[in-house]
Amino acid sequence: xxxxxxxxxxxxxxxxxxxxxxxxxxxxxxxxxxxxxxxxxxxxxxxxxxxxxxxxxxxxxxxxxxxxxxxxxxxxxxxxxxxxxxxxxxxxxxxxxxxxxxxxxxxxxxxxxxxxxxxxxxxxxxxxxxxxxxxxxxxxxxxxxxxxxxxxx
Amino acid sequence: xxxxxxxxxxxxxxxxxxxxxxxxxxxxxxxxxxxxxxxxxxxxxxxxxxxxxxxxxxxxxxxxxxxxxxxxxxxxxxxxxxxxxxxxxxxxxxxxxxxxxxxxxxxxxxxxxxxxxxxxxxxxxxxxxxxxxxxxxxxxxxxxxxxxxxxxxxxxxxxxxxxxxxxxxxxxxxxxxxxxxxxxxxxxxxxxxxxxxxxxxxxxxxxxxxxxxxxxxxxxxxxxxxxxxxxxxxxxxxxxxxxxxxxxxxxxxxxxxxxxxxxxxxxxxxxxxxxxxxxxxxxxxxxxxxxxxxxxxxxxxxxxxxxxxxxxxxxxxxxxxxxxxxxxxxxxxxxxxxxxxxxxxxxxxxxxxxxxxxxxxxxxxxxxxxxxxxxxxxxxxxxxxxxxxxxxxxxxxxxxxxxxxxxxxxxxxxxxxxxxxxxxxxxxxxxxxxxxxx
Numbered sequence: 338x339x340x341x342x343x344x345x346x347x348x349x350x351x352x353x354x355x356x357x358x359x360x361x362x363x364x365x366x367x368x369x370x371x372x373x374x375x376x377x378x379x380x381x382x383x384x385x386x387x388x389x390x391x392x393x394x395x396x397x398x399x400x401x402x403x404x405x406x407x408x409x410x411x412x413x414x415x416x417x418x419x420x421x422x423x424x425x426x427x428x429x430x431x432x433x434x435x436x437x438x439x440x441x442x443x444x445x446x447x448x449x450x451x452x453x454x455x456x457x458x459x460x461x462x463x464x465x466x467x468x469x470x471x472x473x474x475x476x477x478x479x480x481x482x483x484x485x486x487x488x489x490x
Numbered sequence: 491x492x493x494x495x496x497x498x499x500x501x502x503x504x505x506x507x508x509x510x511x512x513x514x515x516x517x518x519x520x521x522x523x524x525x526x527x528x529x530x531x532x533x534x535x536x537x538x539x540x541x542x543x544x545x546x547x548x549x550x551x552x553x554x555x556x557x558x559x560x561x562x563x564x565x566x567x568x569x570x571x572x573x574x575x576x577x578x579x580x581x582x583x584x585x586x587x588x589x590x591x592x593x594x595x596x597x598x599x600x601x602x603x604x605x606x607x608x609x610x611x612x613x614x615x616x617x618x619x620x621x622x623x624x625x626x627x628x629x630x631x632x633x634x635x636x637x638x639x640x641x642x643x644x645x646x647x648x649x650x651x652x653x654x655x656x657x658x659x660x661x662x663x664x665x666x667x668x669x670x671x672x673x674x675x676x677x678x679x680x681x682x683x684x685x686x687x688x689x690x691x692x693x694x695x696x697x698x699x700x701x702x703x704x705x706x707x708x709x710x711x712x713x714x715x716x717x718x719x720x721x722x723x724x725x726x727x728x729x730x731x732x733x734x735x736x737x738x739x740x741x742x743x744x745x746x747x748x749x750x751x752x753x754x755x756x757x758x759x760x761x762x763x764x765x766x767x768x769x770x771x772x773x774x775x776x777x778x779x780x781x782x783x784x785x786x787x788x789x790x791x792x793x794x795x796x797x798x799x800x801x802x803x804x805x806x807x808x809x810x811x812x813x814x815x816x817x818x819x820x821x822x823x824x825x826x827x828x829x830x831x832x833x834x835x836x837x838x839x840x841x842x843x844x845x846x847x848x849x850x851x852x853x854x855x856x857x858x859x860x861x862x863x864x865x866x867x868x869x870x871x872x873x874x875x876x877x878x879x880x881x882x883x884x885x886x887x888x889x890x891x892x893x894x895x896x897x898x899x900x901x902x903x904x905x906x907x908x909x910x911x912x913x914x915x916x917x918x919x920x921x922x923x924x925x926x927x928x
Contacts, residue, residue, distance in 0.1 A: 341913075343915065346906060346907060346908040346909075346912070347906040347907060348907070348908065349903070349906070349907065388893070390893040390894045390895040390902075391891070391893075391895055392891070392893070392895035392896055395895050395899075396895065397894075397895070397902075397906060399893075399894055399906065402905055402906070408784075408875075411506075411784060411787050411788050411791065412783075412784035412787070412810075414532055414534040414535065414783050414784075415532050415534075415535060415549075415551070416532060416550070416551040416552055433548075435535065435538060435544075436814070437534070437812055437814060438812040438814060438819060438821065438864060439783075439784065439810075439811075439812040441812065441821070441864055441865060441867060441868055442810060442812050442821040442823065442864065442867045442868050442871050443784065443810075443868060443871070444868040444872070445868055445869060445871070445872025445873075445875070445876070445905075446868070446869065446872070446894060446905060447865065447866045447867075447868050447869040447893060447894065448868075449865075449868070450865070451865060469916070473916060479916065482908060482914050482916040483914070483915050483916050484908045484909070484912035484913060484914045484915060484916075485912060485913050485915055486909055486911070486912045486913075
């Protein structure tokens with residue numbers, strides 16, 4: 338209560354749509370953590386958990402917002418999707434998820450991804466073990482930033 | 491026994507309420523009573539249990555330590571048989587009385603059983619609870635062929651589980667197509683094709699008139715006299731709210747328990763949610779029975795907050811389902827097939843592997859069905875749930891590249907941009923200042 342909650346935010350005005358966030362996300366969520374292997378060698382191929390949305394000149398990256406009102410958590414049929422009460426991070430338990438995709442239709446940001454290899458949902462996990470999520474750390478234009486707000490709940 | 495909060499029902503609605511109560515009130519005594527002798531489990535996952543893909547532990551909705559962690563007394567295998575509304579009491583079948591200050595009726599639904607001959611025979615089952623799945627599992631040894639009555643969600647999920655167990659299944663659906671309350675005709679046909687590909691026979695436009703057998707099921711007779719040999723019948727024609735506890739009380743009932751936007755009944759201190767209640771449906775603009783897990787959870791959560799003294803309105807729900815039986819991904823929500831299409835605009839897109847349909851009324855999305863490519867369906871459903879005026883983007887909803895960038899900028903900025911007053915903690919702050927000084 339009253340703790341600061343860190344989230345990834347978008348500065349759309351400086352996003353060039355280069356897609357490096359996706360490259361680093363896919364690499365981070367690979368087994369080898371090697372950029373080349375993560376794209377060309379690993380089988381099954383790892384997946385990026387964020388998207389770059391584009392329309393005309395507008396582009397920006399979208400990953401899970403770790404919402405205050407997480408519809409994916411409320412809608413999850415199995416109990417796999419959970420919001421950590423302390424960090425505010427929303428995670429999906431791969432052991433519990435059955436890939437029913439109810440969270441996919443529940444997410445207003447289209448921020449969840451089908452893990453094609455395992456037929457379960459994949460999502461931004463805030464890169465556990467990293468000081469900073471790799472999409473933010475490697476964004477060349479700082480179009481992705483971490484900011485903290487005070488938890489109002 | 492005395493408690494501050496009494497929750498009757500241990501499924502999505504009851505658990506959601508308990509979690510919400512504990513967010514607000516860590517200490518107030520909380521008792522859950524359930525007539526099922528199980529830890530809270532996921533009802534939709536009983537098909538995974540029956541198919542053999544999951545053990546009982548694998549379908550638990552919350553960790554084994556949930557009740558202990560949250561300081562909840564959970565009485566499983568106990569049934570409340572009478573409520574004392576004025577006294578604030580509940581009597582259990584075993585004679586014990588529980589005094590409560592706030593009560594939640596999260597009693598769920600009970601299967602609708604058609605009146606027909608032979609329903610009392612061994613081999614006739616429902617498919618709602620884990621016990622149903624356990625009983626079917628125990629009976630399967632003697633079963634080669636099964637008839638599933640009802641081609642809705644429950645019938646289809648039972649069918650898939652039985653097929654995975656090697657049973658030859660015939661689905662008998664009264665209406666002209668499977669999943670007819672959830673899908674439009676084109677989507678139903680695609681679903682039926684996938685079901686038939688798995689070897690299932692589908693009979694539509696008929697009902698089962700009689701279950702045959704001497705003591706145990708040996709067949710089913712349709713309303714046209716056609717006979718189907720089978721060793722098992724699964725009745726899956728729907729659920730009806732379990733409201734028997736409200737009998738003889740002042741709690742207002744329509745088809746389900748009538749609740750306001752706080753999920754409160756007309757009796758002070760008494761709340762209801764889930765399949766037992768008629769929560770607000772934003773597509774219909776009124777309270778309505780919508781028997782789906784997510785709405786039970788959200789309704790229960792709303793009830794829990796209000797029970798614990800934190801005012802919260804139910805955001806409203808509507809029918810919303812993701813269906814992925816037999817390898818086909820379908821999502822559907824709201825009014826996919828309006829009875830009267832006048833005043834509605836219907837947008838569709840179809841190619842080899844994709845079918846998408848969006849129904850619009852007065853510039854608001856009121857229904858949708860996506861099949862195949864469903865990854866962006868949440869953005870469309872979000873517009874529907876938030877009642878966003880889509881007059882400017884109607885034509886783009888089904889574009890191949892449709893995404894958040896197609897929405898009015900204020901919508902996605904609000905969700906994505908750094909909020910006012912937030913502190914940026916990314917390391918290279920100096921660079922940021924260079925940008926802003928330009």
